[in-house]
Amino acid sequence: MNRYTRIAGTGSYLPPRRVTNADLAAELAARGLETSDQWIVERTGIRARHFAAPDVTSSDLAVHACRQAMESAGVGPADIDLIIMATSTPDMVFPSAACILQNKLGIAGCPAFDLQAVCSGFVYALTVADSMIRSGVATRALVVGAEVFSRILDFNDRTTCVLFGDGAGAVVLEASDQPGILATDLHADGKHVGILCVPGTVSGGQVLGDPFLKMDGQAVFKLAVGVLEDAARATLAKAGRTDADIDWLIPHQANIRIMQGTAKKLKMPLDKLVVTVDEHGNTSAASIPLALDVAVRSGRIRRGDTLMLEGVGGGFTWGAVLVDY
Numbered sequence: 423m424n425r426y427t428r429i430a431g432t433g434s435y436l437p438p439r440r441v442t443n444a445d446l447a448a449e450l451a452a453r454g455l456e457t458s459d460q461w462i463v464e465r466t467g468i469r470a471r472h473f474a475a476p477d478v479t480s481s482d483l484a485v486h487a488c489r490q491a492m493e494s495a496g497v498g499p500a501d502i503d504l505i506i507m508a509t510s511t512p513d514m515v516f517p518s519a520a521c522i523l524q525n526k527l528g529i530a531g532c533p534a535f536d537l538q539a540v541c542s543g544f545v546y547a548l549t550v551a552d553s554m555i556r557s558g559v560a561t562r563a564l565v566v567g568a569e570v571f572s573r574i575l576d577f578n579d580r581t582t583c584v585l586f587g588d589g590a591g592a593v594v595l596e597a598s599d600q601p602g603i604l605a606t607d608l609h610a611d612g613k614h615v616g617i618l619c620v621p622g623t624v625s626g627g628q629v630l631g632d633p634f635l636k637m638d639g640q641a642v643f644k645l646a647v648g649v650l651e652d653a654a655r656a657t658l659a660k661a662g663r664t665d666a667d668i669d670w671l672i673p674h675q676a677n678i679r680i681m682q683g684t685a686k687k688l689k690m691p692l693d694k695l696v697v698t699v700d701e702h703g704n705t706s707a708a709s710i711p712l713a714l715d716v717a718v719r720s721g722r723i724r725r726g727d728t729l730m731l732e733g734v735g736g737g738f739t740w741g742a743v744l745v746d747y
C-alpha cells in the first residue's frame with residue numbers, strides 16, 4: 423500500500439488589534455514620516471494588518487491556530503506525533519517555539535522543532551512533515567506557521583514597516599493511502615542573504631548589530647516572480663499535472679502585484695487566486711496557512727480541489743507544494 427500525506431484539518435488565528443493603513447499613517451506622521459493608504463494599497467494591496475499585544479508570543483498565536491486545526495481534523499493532543507513550527511520570530515533564542523507550543527497544547531513526547539526559512543517556512547515545513555509521514559517516522563503532524571513580525575519592524579523605516587503583520591495558521595497532516603500532497607519543490611540561494619534579513623544577533627548579553635528587518639524591496643520583487651513560476655512548474659511536472667489542473671493558487675501573501683503576476687504566468691484566472699494580503703499584510707511563515715484556512719472556512723476550497731501553495735522569502739528561499747485537498 424502506498425503511503426501519502428493528506429491535510430486532515432486547518433486552523434488560523436489573528437491577534438485582535440487590527441491596524442488600518444490610516445492608523446499606521448497617523449502613527450508614522452507622529453514620527454515625521456509620510457505614508458498614505460493610497461500608496462500602500464496601490465503598491466502592495468494591503469489595507470490592514472493585525473499586531474499582537476506586547477506580551478503575546480508566536481507560540482501564543484500558534485496555540486489558537488493548532489487547536490482549531492485539531493478540532494477541524496477531529497483529533498486531540500494525544501493523536502499528534504510530530505510538531506513543526508515555521509517561524510522567524512520565535513519566543514526565545516532557545517528552546518524552540520515548537521517545544522513551548524507543545525507544552526501549551528498539552529502534548530508530550532513527540533518530536534517538536536522550529537523550521538527557519540522565513541516566508542518560505544510553511545512550504546518547507548510541509549515538505550519535511552510529508553517526508554517524515556511517508557517514511558513512517560510520523561503518522562499525524564501539526565504543521566504551523568506563526569509570527570510576530572511587528573517585533574522586528576523598524577517603525578522609522580516606512581519602506582518596510584507598512585508591509586508586515588502578525589498571525590498564525592496551522593494544518594493537521596496525516597498518513598493516508600490516498601494523496602494528499604502530490605509533489606514538492608524547495609530551493610535556497612544564500613548569495614542573496616543581504617536583500618532580506620534581520621542582521622542582528624544576541625552575544626555577550628547584548629544585541630549585536632541591527633535587530634530590525636531590512637529589505638531591498640525591488641530586488642526581492644524581481645526574484646520572487648521568476649522563482650515562484652519555476653517552483654510551480656517543477657511541482658506540476660513532478661506530479662504529472664498541468665497548470666490547468668490547479669483549482670486554487672495560494673501564494674505567500676506579500677504583495678498583490680507579485681501574486682497576480684504569478685497567477686498570470688500560470689494562466690490562472692484571478693478569481694482562483696486566494697488573497698488575504700489585503701486584510702493580513704505579510705505574515706511571513708503564517709501567510710499561506712492563514713490564507714488556506716480562510717478559503718476553507720469560507721467554503722471556497724472544497725475536498726478534492728487541487729491547491730498550489732507557494733512561498734518565497736529571506737535566504738533567499740522559495741518553494742511550492744501541490745496538494746489534492
Ligand code: UT7
Binds near residue numbers: 456582618646677706
Ligand atoms: O515576504 C518576503 C517577500 N517580500 C516581498 O515580496 C516584497 C517585495 N517587494 C515589494 O513588494 C515592493 O518592492 C515594495 C512594496 C516593498 C515597494 O514597492 P515599489 O513599487 O518597489 O516601490 P519603490 O521601492 O520603488 O519606492 C517607490 C517610491 C520611493 O520614492 P521615490 O524614490 O520614487 O521618490 C519610496 O521612497 O515610494 C517611496 N516609498 C513610500 N512612499 C509612501 C517607499 N515606501 C513608502 C511608503 N509610503 N510606505
